[in-house]
Amino acid sequence: MTLSLTNTTSQTIDFTQAVIEFSATGHPDEYSPFSGSLIGGTPTLRRDGGWPLEVTTLTLLAGGDMLVGAGKTGTITFSFSATQTPVTFGSITVKLLADPSRQGELIVVLPASPVDGIGTPTLLLTSAAGEETSHALAWNSRNSLKNLSYSSYTLQIDPLDNASVRVTPTKTQQKVTLTAANSPCIVNINYEAPVYFASAQISLTPNASIKQGVIDITLTQSGATQTVSQRIEPGKSTLVTRLTHQVACQAKINTTRINNIEFSAAAAAKTFTPDKASMVAVAVDYQTKLVSNAGLIATTLQATGLPAGSQKINVSMVSKDGATQYYFTLYGAGELTIPYAIAPGEYRINADKLSIGGRQYVALPGTVVTVSGTAKRLILIFEKSVDLQVRGWPDYLAHGGVTVNSASSVTAYKGVPVDALFKYDGFDGGGDPIPAAEVDRNGDGYLDLEALPVHQTCSVARQIEQANGLAVMPVMVVYTANASGGSAVSDLTDSQRLRNHFGSFITQCVAAQSYKDKDHPVPVTFVLNPDFLGAMEQEPSVYAALRKANSVQVNTLLKKAVSDLQPILKYTSPALPHFDDSLYGYLQAINYIVHTFAPDVAFGWQTNVWATGGADWLLQDDVDPGEYADQVVAYLDELGVYEGAYAPDFIVFDKFERDCFSPDAIAHYSWNASSWFNYLNLVKYTASGLNKPAMIWQIPGGHMPTESEGTSMLSSAHFASGGTFLMGDSRIGTDAGNVLKALRDTALNPVNYGVKTVGEFLQRDQGYDWGQAQVNNLTNYNIFSILWGGGSTVSITSIQSNGTDGGWLAQKIVEYYKAPSYFGD
Numbered sequence: 147m148t149l150s151l152t153n154t155t156s157q158t159i160d161f162t163q164a165v166i167e168f169s170a171t172g173h174p175d176e177y178s179p180f181s182g183s184l185i186g187g188t189p190t191l192r193r194d195g196g197w198p199l200e201v202t203t204l205t206l207l208a209g210g211d212m213l214v215g216a217g218k219t220g221t222i223t224f225s226f227s228a229t230q231t232p233v234t235f236g237s238i239t240v241k242l243l244a245d246p247s248r249q250g251e252l253i254v255v256l257p258a259s260p261v262d263g264i265g266t267p268t269l270l271l272t273s274a275a276g277e278e279t280s281h282a283l284a285w286n287s288r289n290s291l292k293n294l295s296y297s298s299y300t301l302q303i304d305p306l307d308n309a310s311v312r313v314t315p316t317k318t319q320q321k322v323t324l325t326a327a328n329s330p331c332i333v334n335i336n337y338e339a340p341v342y343f344a345s346a347q348i349s350l351t352p353n354a355s356i357k358q359g360v361i362d363i364t365l366t367q368s369g370a371t372q373t374v375s376q377r378i379e380p381g382k383s384t385l386v387t388r389l390t391h392q393v394a395c396q397a398k399i400n401t402t403r404i405n406n407i408e409f410s411a412a413a414a415a416k417t418f419t420p421d422k423a424s425m426v427a428v429a430v431d432y433q434t435k436l437v438s439n440a441g442l443i444a445t446t447l448q449a450t451g452l453p454a455g456s457q458k459i460n461v462s463m464v465s466k467d468g469a470t471q472y473y474f475t476l477y478g479a480g481e482l483t484i485p486y487a488i489a490p491g492e493y494r495i496n497a498d499k500l501s502i503g504g505r506q507y508v509a510l511p512g513t514v515v516t517v518s519g520t521a522k523r524l525i526l527i528f529e530k531s532v533d534l535q536v537r538g539w540p541d542y543l544a545h546g547g548v549t550v551n552s553a554s555s556v557t558a559y560k561g562v563p564v565d566a567l568f569k570y571d572g573f574d575g576g577g578d579p580i581p582a583a584e585v586d587r588n589g590d591g592y593l594d595l596e597a598l599p600v601h602q603t604c605s606v607a608r609q610i611e612q613a614n615g616l617a618v619m620p621v622m623v624v625y626t627a628n629a630s631g632g633s634a635v636s637d638l639t640d641s642q643r644l645r646n647h648f649g650s651f652i653t654q655c656v657a658a659q660s661y662k663d664k665d666h667p668v669p670v671t672f673v674l675n676p677d678f679l680g681a682m683e684q685e686p687s688v689y690a691a692l693r694k695a696n697s698v699q700v701n702t703l704l705k706k707a708v709s710d711l712q713p714i715l716k717y718t719s720p721a722l723p724h725f726d727d728s729l730y731g732y733l734q735a736i737n738y739i740v741h742t743f744a745p746d747v748a749f750g751w752q753t754n755v756w757a758t759g760g761a762d763w764l765l766q767d768d769v770d771p772g773e774y775a776d777q778v779v780a781y782l783d784e785l786g787v788y789e790g791a792y793a794p795d796f797i798v799f800d801k802f803e804r805d806c807f808s809p810d811a812i813a814h815y816s817w818n819a820s821s822w823f824n825y826l827n828l829v830k831y832t833a834s835g836l837n838k839p840a841m842i843w844q845i846p847g848g849h850m851p852t853e854s855e856g857t858s859m860l861s862s863a864h865f866a867s868g869g870t871f872l873m874g875d876s877r878i879g880t881d882a883g884n885v886l887k888a889l890r891d892t893a894l895n896p897v898n899y900g901v902k903t904v905g906e907f908l909q910r911d912q913g914y915d916w917g918q919a920q921v922n923n924l925t926n927y928n929i930f931s932i933l934w935g936g937g938s939t940v941s942i943t944s945i946q947s948n949g950t951d952g953g954w955l956a957q958k959i960v961e962y963y964k965a966p967s968y969f970g971d
Contacts, residue, residue: 147174147226148182151240152219161220162212163243169199169236171229178225185222186210199236200229201857243293250294251330252322254301259285260313260340267315267335270302283335290330298323303335309387310422312341342391344420347427349383350376350399353434358462358473359404363430365389366396366415376430378404383427389420399432403470405486406437442487443517448480451528453502455479461526463493463515481523488517495526505837506531511926530834534930534969536795537748538619538668540565542966543924544931545959546621547847547942551602556609558943562956563614563963568621568673568843568933569603571654577625578650579643590710591642592649595657600670604661616963621671621933622658626651626736629681633688638698638732649707651736655744656715662746672740672749673798673843680754683781692729700731704739717743730786737792750796750841751787753778753832755825761802761814762898764824767910771827778828779835788836796930798841799829803936805848805866805949807892807904810938814898818907819914822871826920826927833928842924843933845872847940847955850916851886852877859952864940865889869951872932873958874919882908882916919958922967930969 149166153159161184173193174180180188186209193202204222206212214220226233254269269281269289274297283289283303300321305314316336324331348363359378364371367390376384389395395418398411412431420426449459456479463472470489476482493516497509508531515524535541546566549555555567572578573585578593585597600622607618626647627634637643661669682689691697705722712719720742725731740749755761758777763769782788788797804811817825833840848866851859855877865886870878878884882905890905901907924932934955935941935948942959944950 148221148223149238150219150221151184151214153214153216156216158213158215159242160213161206161210161242162208164206165241165243166204166206166222166238167201167241168238169201170226171199171231171234172227173200173202173229174204175225175227180222180224182221182223183211184214184220186212189222199234199862201861249326249329250292250296250324252291252294252299252301252324253330253332254281254283254289254291255332255334256283256285256287256289257335257337260337261311264306264308264311264313267303267306270304272300272302274298288332294324296325296329301333310343312343314338314341342422343388344391344422345385345387345425346389346395346418346420347383347425348374348376348386348397349427349429350378351429351431352380353378355434356404356407359402359471360464360468361402361404361409361432362400362468363397364400367393373400385425391420391422394419397428397430399430401469403437403489405472405474406442406489408435408437410434437489439487442489443519443522445484445488445517445522445524446481447476447484447524447526448482449476449497449526449528451530452500452507455502457500457502459500459526460498461495462497463488463495465489465491465493466514484524490518492516495524497526497528499531500528506533511923530837532833532837532839532928534839534925534928536671536839536930537746538666538671539748539930540617540966541970542968543921543929544619545942545962546619546931546933548933548935548937548945548948549603549606550945551599551606555606555943555945556613559610560613562942562959563616564610564618564942564959565616566619566621566671566931566933567603567607567610568623569599571598571600571603571622571624572650573599575625576628576631577637577647579628579637579640579646581646581650590649591646592707592711593653595653595715598654598657600654600657600661604670617666619668619671620661621673622654623673623676624651624654625675625678627675627678629675629677634678634681635689635692638692638729641699641703644699645703645707648704648735648739649711651739652707652711652743653715655740655742655747656717658747659744668746668748670744670747672744672747673841674736674749674751674794676752676798676800677754679751679782679785679787680757682785683753683757683778684759689729692732694728696727698728698732700725700727700735704735733785733787734790734792737787737790737794740794741792748795750794750798750838752798752800752843753782754800755802755828757781764817764821764828765814765899766824767820769824771824772831775828775831775835778832782836788838794838796839796841797833797836798843799825799832800844801825801842801846801868803844803846803939805846805864805939806868807848807865807889808863811846812892813895816892816894816899816904816907817867817871819867819871819911819916822867822920826924826929829929830927839930840928841931841933842929844936844939845932845934847934847942848949848951849873849875849954850878850889852884853886856886859954860940860949862888864949864951865892866940869940869955869958870916872919872921872924873955873962874917874921876917878916880913880915880917882911919962921962925967925969925971 187207190205267283271279302319303315305312356378360375363374374384396415398415401410409432416430418428459476474485495513495515500507507528510527544565546564549567549569581593603620607620611618627637658670725735758774802815806816829840846866846868848864849869892904896902899907940949940951942956
């Protein structure tokens, strides 16, 4: 294949370091030579791995006939490796280092930094045509911007700040016109005097008549205002930062009605002067009066979804603007009278979590009620919930990502907060039923203790923990029965394989437990047997024989493995309980092994979205995920895997370990927002039915790019809706038309999706706001953690095999950890 580049200008063009980018259903063969007049050395070659169109970038090196005269042509010839036939070419662009139409230069002059440690400014340069480029500038320097077109430009430099100071240019935006006559054009940037920040501890004067409520306090400095929400609780205060140093500040409350008492600003605002040298405590005064009963409505409330019997229910009702609030406690059952007459209007109603008979119940999130002359009988719906706290994990929704056991992961996660890293704790991808000689050096059929990946994973996790100052849980994915590559029947019926699995799992447990110390009382978490439970539920006939008595030699082979390993692992041999020699006993035996040989390791079994027979139901709009969850719960209850003395800590759901719009996922797993809500409700009701919290695992971290982003951050092979749905993207908002057209035009199977393209499928969400970060609502779906990506799927950071997203997800994670979703919120 030959690319011919013709100079259509009136002057000679230098192609040295020219960057050629083209998309095609294939790429240059990396093992064949390049030739042609523009080839002196082998060009630098980069591919994005996209499909069906892959973007190739060639950078030409010096050495060829790089000067091409006016009207002349240079050539590049190479062998082409096609991924599809006939070969299709998309766009092709050439960017010259020395573009004859881009000879202009701007010199941006910066003074010395006004304060130490403030960072360096960034210049956003916008041409008359709207082309934007960012340039990092250096203090006390002449910053040269070359290869610019002659044009008018807008220069924008935003203020810089940190926790203690802000520096602002005297002009944050200015315009210049660059011509051949004034190039290089010098632009001087000056800065105003630094503005230093101070802080204050704001509270409300105590009020004995009110025990609950939130009152907004408005703080005003030099005409600028900020609002602080303050709870009415004894001793409660709020730290306010970024107040301007040595500038008088007035504080007054916004009028709020709580339990028919009106709180309004005091006659004189509270005035104080913040100082950066010391934090000031400020108690804000107010005045109160009783609200007139005129127009208030006597109202009742009935709670549904709770077990029979009298209950104590703490209820809150807050108007949408927050200006009217009611807090009260009801005792009893049935329709109960609210102790306050209620002002007409719409209210968000909620109640404290209830614990009844070992189960938890929560009010249906987001419930809104209307009080009026004809709407006096309110309903509050409760539903079963679970305790989200898993031993060893934080008390907020945790995030984790995939890792490789190398220093590259330590580097990649530096500065990116995570609570967990996951890795497969084996070698052959299926539990090593017949271990390779290099990981079973004595040939006993069991994995060697010192060879296990858990050792390296714990080391990597603790290095990242030390670097980031946040505890990191190593999550090891363990197979004792491999249904990911087909039937797992032989793992249970073949005596050698079952014995080996028991012994290797005991070894993995001993290794994991060895990492317990005072800082890591729960040293490791296990995810057990991906696809096994799901495959058995999907194809019950394949595994039917395993339910029969004496179909699985659990007791004999477990006893053999325990005996074999005692001299090697040096444990005290336990008195083994008797298990049913069947699938039922096997499941209990696996749970028993964890509880006995790794008693401080948290663990959960994994199941699948396709367990009930397929996953296409998630693509439908009018479907009840609760019905599918009930099937999963009934199946797991029948197996007894979450019952007994050795029950797991949590349930694990994956999605499908490929980014949603990739070639491998496009047939069934290219989800829109409705599909994601179906998935979350499947997880929610399954977790509730089992009374166990859920981990969602191998969640595709790719996102949906916008038109302006294109493929600059991730390739088309990693386009996905998961990152966008869970972390939010205000660039898309409620208009799916803002998604990259190439993605919207991607074909779908109308038999499965009911539409022909991704764009049409996104339109079925009827204006869903993709700017929402659903991650902040995951605890409402009984989810305690989300683990991103996989071996082939975008994660928080890249492990090379899973692509990269230009740091998009990592930045979203950084933002999340500034205000994580706590379980009690």
